[in-house]
Amino acid sequence: MYDYNYCLNRDILCVDLKSFFACASCIxxxxxxxxxxxxxxxxxxxxxxxxxxxxxxxxxLGISTGSRxxxxxxxxxxxxxxxxMKKYIQLSTQISKxxxxxxxxxxxxxxxxxxxxxxxxxxxxxxxxxPFNLAIKIQDMILEHTHIRSTIGVGSNLLLAKLSxxxxxxxxxxxISEWRYEDVPEKLWPIQPLAKMWGINSRTEAKLNKKxxxxxxxxxxxxxxxxxxxxxxxxxxxxxxxxxxxxxxxRKPHKTYDKSLGKSxxxxxxxxxxxxxxxLNEQVDEVYYRARKLNLYPTRISVSVGYxxxxxxxxxxxxxxxxxxxxxxxxxxxxxxxxxxxxNRLCRTIAISFGKFIPNQIKQLSLFEDPFQVKTETIENHxxxxxxxxxxxxxxxxxxxxxxxxxxxxxxxxxxxxx
Numbered sequence: 316m317y318d319y320n321y322c323l324n325r326d327i328l329c330v331d332l333k334s335f336f337a338c339a340s341c342i343x344x345x346x347x348x349x350x351x352x353x354x355x356x357x358x359x360x361x362x363x364x365x366x367x368x369x370x371x372x373x374x375x376l377g378i379s380t381g382s383r384x385x386x387x388x389x390x391x392x393x394x395x396x397x398x399x400m401k402k403y404i405q406l407s408t409q410i411s412k413x414x415x416x417x418x419x420x421x422x423x424x425x426x427x428x429x430x431x432x433x434x435x436x437x438x439x440x441x442x443x444x445x446p447f448n449l450a451i452k453i454q455d456m457i458l459e460h461t462h463i464r465s466t467i468g469v470g471s472n473l474l475l476a477k478l479s480x481x482x483x484x485x486x487x488x489x490x491i492s493e494w495r496y497e498d499v500p501e502k503l504w505p506i507q508p509l510a511k512m513w514g515i516n517s518r519t520e521a522k523l524n525k526k527x528x529x530x531x532x533x534x535x536x537x538x539x540x541x542x543x544x545x546x547x548x549x550x551x552x553x554x555x556x557x558x559x560x561x562x563x564x565x566r567k568p569h570k571t572y573d574k575s576l577g578k579s580x581x582x583x584x585x586x587x588x589x590x591x592x593x594x595l596n597e598q599v600d601e602v603y604y605r606a607r608k609l610n611l612y613p614t615r616i617s618v619s620v621g622y623x624x625x626x627x628x629x630x631x632x633x634x635x636x637x638x639x640x641x642x643x644x645x646x647x648x649x650x651x652x653x654x655x656x657x658x659n660r661l662c663r664t665i666a667i668s669f670g671k672f673i674p675n676q677i678k679q680l681s682l683f684e685d686p687f688q689v690k691t692e693t694i695e696n697h698x699x700x701x702x703x704x705x706x707x708x709x710x711x712x713x714x715x716x717x718x719x720x721x722x723x724x725x726x727x728x729x730x731x732x733x734x
Contacts, residue, residue, distance in 0.1 A: 504532030
C-alpha cells in the first residue's frame with residue numbers, strides 16, 4: 316500500500332459535456348435534449364454509417380455511440396442528423412472560454428472537443444468555498460449560457476478526477492462526484508472488468524486475467540515487481556493507476572520525444588482487399604505531404620488494417636536511412652498486406668503511421684540507388700509547390716476517382732465529419 320501523504324494532492328476538475336454532438340444539434344433545432352430522441356450520424360445517406368452521439372432518450376432504446384444507422388428504429392419521433400462540426404467546435408470554444416474565467420490558461424487542458432480538465436488548486440477559493448462548490452457553479456454557468464448539460468469529476472489528480480466523472484458523476488442526480496485518495500479502496504478497486512479502467516485495453520486485460528487479476532483491486536495489490544517484469548514500464552504505470560496515483564501536472568505537459576504523423580479511417584463500407592490499395596495510396600500521399608512540409612524523412616512506418624467483423628493485421632518497418640518517397644512506402648506496405656490479409660474477408664478500418672524522423676537534408680548517397688525512386692522524389696517535391704499554392708487535393712492519383720477512392724468525398728470535412 317502506498318503512503319498517499321507523499322503523493323501529488325491537487326484539486327482537479329474533469330468536465331464532460333453530456334451527449335455533446337446530439338445535444339448541440341437539438342439546441343440548434345430548438346428541441347429539448349432531455350425529451351427528444353435524436354442521433355447524430357456520420358452520413359445519413361449510408362445505412363452502415365456510425366452513430367456519433369445520441370440523446371439520453373434515444374440511449375434508453377439501446378442506440379449509443381458506435382451503433383449503426385440501420386440499427387435505429389424508423390419512428391416518426393426519432394430525428395437523424397448529419398454532424399455540424401464547425402458549429403460544434405464554435406460551441407466547444409465558447410464553453411472553454413467560460414471555464415477559463417476560473418483558471419489560468421496554463422491550468423486548463425482541452426482533452427477532446429467535449430471534455431476538459433481544470434486545475435483549480437490555486438483559484439477555487441476566489442469563487443467558492445470548495446472545489447465541489449466550484450464545480451456546481453461551472454456546471455450552472457455552462458447550462459445558462461449554452462443550454463448544454465455537463466458532468467464533473469473532482470479528484471486529487473487528473474486520473475482520479477477522470478475516473479470520478481466516468482464511474483460516479485454520470486450516475487448521480489447532480490452530475491458531480493468527488494474522489495480522493497481515501498476513496499480508492501472503496502470506489503476504484505471494485506471496478507471490473509479491467510477494460511473499463513482508463514488506460515487498459517482488451518489485450519492487456521486478457522494478459523492480466525491469465526495472472527488471476529480480474530478487478531482493479533487485484534491489480535493494485537499484485538506485486539509491482541512482477542508487473543514490471545512482464546509489462547515493462549507500463550506495468551509500473553498500471554500498478555500506480557490502480558492505486559489512484561498520477562503525478563501529471565497540467566501546467567507541466569508531457570514532452571513528446573518520439574513524434575509521429577499518421578492517419579486512420581473507418582471506411583464508410585466494407586472493402587475487399589483489392590479496393591484497399593486505393594485508400595492506402597491516399598493515406599500515404601497525405602501523411603508524406605505533411606512530413607515533407609516539415610522537411611523530414613520517416614525511418615519507421617507502420618500499417619494497420621481491421622477486418623469488418625473481428626481481428627486484423629498490423630506491421631511496422633524500419634529503415635535507418637529513411638523512407639524517401641511514397642513509391643517505396645506504398646510498395647512495401649502493400650506487399651505485406653497482400654501477403655497477409657485474408658482475401659475472403661472484408662476490411663473496415665485502415666491506418667498508417669510515420670515516426671522516428673530525420674531531417675531530409677541528411678541523405679546517404681548510393682551508387683546503386685534506383686533512378687526511378689530519385690525521379691519520384693523530385694516530382695513529389697515539385698508537386699508540393701502546386702499543392703501549397705492551390706490546395707493539397709488539386710493533384711491526386713487517378714485511382715482516387717474510382718468507387719474505392721475516399722479523397723473526393725472527404726474534401727471539406729472537419730475531423731473526418733461534415734462541417
